[in-house]
Amino acid sequence: MKSNIAKIKSKYNAGMELIEKFKFEFERVGGVFIKTSHKKVLDDISNIITIENVNQIFVEKFENEIDEVLKNLPVSQIITQPHSVEQLASVDASITGCDFLIAETGTIVFTHKENRFKSSLLLPRIHIVIADTKKFCPTFEEFFTKIDKNFDSIFMVTGPSRTADIEKVIVLGVHGPQKIYLLLIS
Amino acid sequence: MNYIPSKFRNNAVKALLNVNLRKNLTRAISHTLSKRVEVVSELPDWENLRQKAHEIKKHTIENLAYYLDLFEERATKNGVKIFRAKDSIEAKNYVLQIARKINARLCVKSKSMVTEEIGLREFLEENGIETVETDLGEFIVQLAGEMPSHITAPAMHKSRDEIGKLFSEKLGVKFTNEPEKLTNIAREFLRHKFLNADLGISGANFLIAETGSIVIVENEGNAGLSTTIPKVHIAITGIEKVIPRLSDLTVFFKILGRSATAQRFTSYVSIINSPKKNKPDSPEEIYVILLDNGRTNLLKSERLKQALYCIKCGACMLTCPVYQRVGGHTYGSIYPGPIGSVLTPAQLGLRDALLLPFASSLCGKCFEICPVKIEIHHLLLQLRAQAVDLGFASWLEKLIFKLWFIVMRNYKLYTSASKFLRYLLKLGIKPKVKSWSKERIFPELAPKSFKEIWRNQKT
Numbered sequence: 136m137k138s139n140i141a142k143i144k145s146k147y148n149a150g151m152e153l154i155e156k157f158k159f160e161f162e163r164v165g166g167v168f169i170k171t172s173h174k175k176v177l178d179d180i181s182n183i184i185t186i187e188n189v190n191q192i193f194v195e196k197f198e199n200e201i202d203e204v205l206k207n208l209p210v211s212q213i214i215t216q217p218h219s220v221e222q223l224a225s226v227d228a229s230i231t232g233c234d235f236l237i238a239e240t241g242t243i244v245f246t247h248k249e250n251r252f253k254s255s256l257l258l259p260r261i262h263i264v265i266a267d268t269k270k271f272c273p274t275f276e277e278f279f280t281k282i283d284k285n286f287d288s289i290f291m292v293t294g295p296s297r298t299a300d301i302e303k304v305i306v307l308g309v310h311g312p313q314k315i316y317l318l319l320i321s
Numbered sequence: 322m323n324y325i326p327s328k329f330r331n332n333a334v335k336a337l338l339n340v341n342l343r344k345n346l347t348r349a350i351s352h353t354l355s356k357r358v359e360v361v362s363e364l365p366d367w368e369n370l371r372q373k374a375h376e377i378k379k380h381t382i383e384n385l386a387y388y389l390d391l392f393e394e395r396a397t398k399n400g401v402k403i404f405r406a407k408d409s410i411e412a413k414n415y416v417l418q419i420a421r422k423i424n425a426r427l428c429v430k431s432k433s434m435v436t437e438e439i440g441l442r443e444f445l446e447e448n449g450i451e452t453v454e455t456d457l458g459e460f461i462v463q464l465a466g467e468m469p470s471h472i473t474a475p476a477m478h479k480s481r482d483e484i485g486k487l488f489s490e491k492l493g494v495k496f497t498n499e500p501e502k503l504t505n506i507a508r509e510f511l512r513h514k515f516l517n518a519d520l521g522i523s524g525a526n527f528l529i530a531e532t533g534s535i536v537i538v539e540n541e542g543n544a545g546l547s548t549t550i551p552k553v554h555i556a557i558t559g560i561e562k563v564i565p566r567l568s569d570l571t572v573f574f575k576i577l578g579r580s581a582t583a584q585r586f587t588s589y590v591s592i593i594n595s596p597k598k599n600k601p602d603s604p605e606e607i608y609v610i611l612l613d614n615g616r617t618n619l620l621k622s623e624r625l626k627q628a629l630y631c632i633k634c635g636a637c638m639l640t641c642p643v644y645q646r647v648g649g650h651t652y653g654s655i656y657p658g659p660i661g662s663v664l665t666p667a668q669l670g671l672r673d674a675l676l677l678p679f680a681s682s683l684c685g686k687c688f689e690i691c692p693v694k695i696e697i698h699h700l701l702l703q704l705r706a707q708a709v710d711l712g713f714a715s716w717l718e719k720l721i722f723k724l725w726f727i728v729m730r731n732y733k734l735y736t737s738a739s740k741f742l743r744y745l746l747k748l749g750i751k752p753k754v755k756s757w758s759k760e761r762i763f764p765e766l767a768p769k770s771f772k773e774i775w776r777n778q779k780t
Contacts, residue, residue, distance in 0.1 A: 164588075220550055220602060221516055240574075240586040252602050253549045257542045279568040284532050288603070291590040296542040299582065300458035300474065301500040302345075302481050303352045309457055309504055310511065311542025311589070 153238045153271045154319070160241030164294030165307060167316045177204050179318055180230065180263060184210055187261050187314070193223060195231040196250045201265060205230065223254050228261035236270045236317075237278055240293055243317065244278070247288040256290060262312040267320045324468065325653040326665060326674040332651040333680075342478055346648050349477040350639050356583035357636070363585075364575065373572045375694040378630035381564055385620065385629075388530040388563045389611065395533030399595040401607045405560075408614050409439035415610060416441060416522070416555055420450055423553055425520040429511075431537070431544035432456035433524025434472050434633055435557050435612055438655045438668070441522070452522075453514045455543035457507055464491045470649030472635040472656060473581045478648050511543070521551035521604065525558040526632070527573065528609070531566050532594060535609060538577060540588040548591055554604040556593075560611050561629035567592075573632065576692035580634035615668040624703055628663040630693045637687035637697055643680055652677060659687035659697045666704055675713055678704035739770055 158168045171179045184192070191212045194205050206213070217223045231251065235244035243264055247253050256262060272278045282289075296311030307313045324332070336342055361367055381388050393403045406412035420428065428450055430442060442463070445452040454463040458475035462468060464487055469475030476484070485498035494506050523544055527536040535556050537544045548554045564573075578584040597603040619625045638644045638658030649657035654665035654674065662677035678701045681687075687697040708714075714722075728734045743766055751763045769777075 160585075164585075224512065224516055242586065247603065249601070254546065254602050257545050257549070275571040275574055276568065279571060284567060285594075286592075287595050289590075289592040290545065291592075293586045293588050295588070297540050297588055298457045298504060300456075300461065300476055301479075301484055301503055303349055303477075304481075304500040306501050306504040309508060309541035309543070310455065310515075310546055 153273055154268070156273075157236055157238040157241055157271065160239070161294070161317060162241070164241055165297075165315075166241065166294050167314065169316060169318050171318050171320055173200070173204070173320060176201070176265065176318060176320060177207060180205070181209050183261070183263060183316055184208065184228070187228065189227040189261065191226040191228075193217060193226045193229040193252075193255050193259065195229070195252075195255065197232055197265070198250075217252065217255075220254055220258070223252060224258045226259050228263060229255040229259045230263045230265065231255060233264050233266050233270060235272050235278055235281075236266055237272050237275060237291075239274045242291050242293045243315075245290045245292065246282075246286050247290065253288070253290055256292065257296075257311040260308060260312060261314050261316070262292075263316045263318065265318045265320065324650060326669070326677050328653055329651060329676040329680055332653065333647045336647040336651045341480065342648055343646070345478050345480050346645065349474060350645055353474070353583050354639055357579060360579045360583055360585050364579075370572055370576055371692055371694050374576055374632075374692055375630065377564060377569050377572060378632075378693050379627075382561065382620070382626055382629050385560065385563070388565060389560060391530040392528050392533055392563050393611075395531065396528075396535075396609060397533070399533045401533065401535075401595065401609055403609050403611065405611045406613065409612075412439050412557060412610050412612050412614070413441055413444045415608075416557070417445070417448055417450075419553065419555060419608060420445065420448075420520055423519060425450055425553070427514065427518045428452045428520040428522055429455050429514055429518040429543075429547045429551065430459075431521075431523045431539065431547040432459050432475075433522070433557060434469075434655065435524050435559055436522065437469065438614065439557075439612070441557070450520075453511065453518075455511050455515070455547060456539075456541060457504060460507055460511065461487065464488070468650070468655070470657070471638055472633055474635070478650065515546045515550050518547075518551045519553070521547040521549075521554045523548050523554065523556050525556045525562055525609070526577070527570065528558065528563040529565075529567050529570075529592075530563055534567065535591075535593045535607075536570065537591045537593070538587050538589070539591075540582070540584075542589055545589050545591055548593060548604070549602055552604055553606045553608070554593075554596075555608045555610065557610040557612060560613055560616055561631070577632055577634060580632075580636040580690070580692040619664075619667045622703075625663065625667070625700055627695045628660065628667070628697075628700060630695050631660050631664070632693055634692060636690045636692065640686045640690045642682055642684065642686070652680065659701065660691075660695065663697060663700045663704065671704065671707055671711060675708050675711070678702075678708060736772070742766070743768075743770075 161168050169179055189210055192210045193214045233243045234246050295307045295313055295315050296309045297305055297307050298309045299305050396403055404415050442452045454460045461476040461484055470478040481498040484503055485496050488494055488506055489496040523537055525535045526538045578587045596607045597605050619628050637660050641659050644658040652661055654661050656664045662680055665677055666674040681701050683698045685698040728738050746766055
């Protein structure tokens with residue numbers, strides 16, 4: 136165990152690049168990190184859909200060219216305007232954007248806004264987040280100076296939902312997603 | 322077992338003889354403590370962080386009225402309704418009043434020690450409102466009809482077999498002892514509750530004065546759902562949870578997860594400012610209940626008010642040699658362990674919790690591990706002194722200590738007393754103290770005192 140700690144420390148000292156640091160922390164808490172591009176993003180998500188056996192999916196509005204790309208997902212149903220929470224609870228996966236990526240802890244930050252359903256971040260088994268490199272922020276110190284304090288609510292996600300309430304055995308996917316993917320478009 | 326503080330001694334004896342309980346406790350505690358060492362040693366400035374956290378809390382508690390007013394003003398501006406409750410009765414009645422107003426039938430609760438403190442779940446159920454704990458550990462103890470045995474790991478006193486049996490009995494499912502399957506059973510059962518609940522109740526880890534925010538830290542996602550799906554959200558929290566600025570969270574983010582569950586950071590943090598405006602799914606109304614319930618009693622004492630710095634991580638319990646052996650239920654109080662033995666007398670009055678400050682070896686490990694540097698062992702000592710003032714000590718004990726005090730301050734008396742004691746032992750006379758001697762053998766004294774040996778060597 137000791138050697139493990141030493142390794143982590145030396146990585147800190149090396150001044151890891153923001154993206155690498157985020158990836159390291161995000162993977163350490165069980166997230167799946169995928170580097171992709173505008174061209175490749177549809178293929179990457181299609182892969183996830185096959186691996187995870189996704190039939191119904193919720194897709195958040197991105198207000199950019201990604202909206203068009205995601206219309207071609209190979210699933211039986213794409214929901215963009217859920218009429219109820221029950222409907223969000225019935226999908227297998229959700230695809231959403233995010234607002235910040237905090238490198239020091241591998242945390243994805245979501246602010247609650249007009250076209251963002253907070254329950255879409257929690258109810259489906261699989262959560263796929265699409266982000267670009269502008270979202271990175273090294274530390275929480277910097278994050279709290281950056282944000283506009285007039286937000287309605289903020290939700291921070293660090294890895295999948297987890298518990299260790301039964302004999303300290305870690306189980307993923309208690310009430311929230313069992314798996315979380317981050318697709319970084321660069 | 323009778324779970325009240327005055328039964329501590331009886332309960333402790335029973336717990337010590339319960340082999341299963343000791344096995345479950347040892348497994349959970351040693352696991353968390355060893356992981357904690359790993360995640361704490363990664364931060365070279367840990368001591369600095371503790372000091373910073375201590376100072377933020379100290380500053381806030383010294384100016385508590387100011388920050389509570391500021392929080393109330395900002396939160397009200399955000400559209401959140403604030404209620405200050407003097408005691409548990411006021412808090413419970415206020416919740417019931419809201420529940421009645423919205424005609425609530427089903428309430429989902431996320432983990433909150435304050436709601437345990439006031440007995441909210443039982444109260445709502447008595448009033449015909451189905452109330453379900455949604456944190457897995459809390460759900461387990463609710464099904465078992467017990468109370469949490471640790472403030473962040475409520476079911477750590479139970480083994481997987483015991484939980485499997487409980488689920489098959491209470492939920493009518495096929496027996497399994499696999500944690501993954503058991504978790505899934507709870508997920509299915511509780512998912513249905515989330516989707517149909519009219520009221521969500523949570524605690525709060527922090528309240529931010531400058532923004533009027535409610536901050537909830539968790540791992541399972543149940544707090545996120547409890548505060549999102551139901552139409553009304555009520556957060557109930559102690560008045561000591563307020564901190565000045567949003568950026569103060571950076572310190573607490575680093576220490577809380579590491580201290581509570583030996584995690585670098587918890588899976589989820591909700592920072593809630595306002596009810597539904599343009600958001601598609603969010604409660605239409607949010608209430609915050611600021612509970613006193615004895616906390617201002619602590620404010621009156623220069624020393625004891627430190628107990629209000631507590632961020633309820635539960636690390637002092639895990640490291641306490643007493644707690645490690647007897648578990649949380651033995652204390653008979655909502656908050657067990659070292660910090661619980663300070664908080665409980667403040668709530669119930671020292672008379673009703675007289676034994677708790679004595680349920681400690683005063684070794685100070687609780688202070689060493691405390692992420693906000695509360696000198697718990699000193700606080701316990703002060704409470705012991707207060708207990709003696711209340712007449713806790715018998716005349717015999719007082720007499721013995723008076724004699725000891727006289728002997729210790731007089732060199733000649735001390736030397737002859739120690740010679741006399743050695744002489745008694747030589748004659749085979751050993752002191753007998755009824756409950757002490759029953760479990761222990763009186764240690765042999767060295768044939769010569771240190772002073773004698775020293776003197777002989779010199780000459």
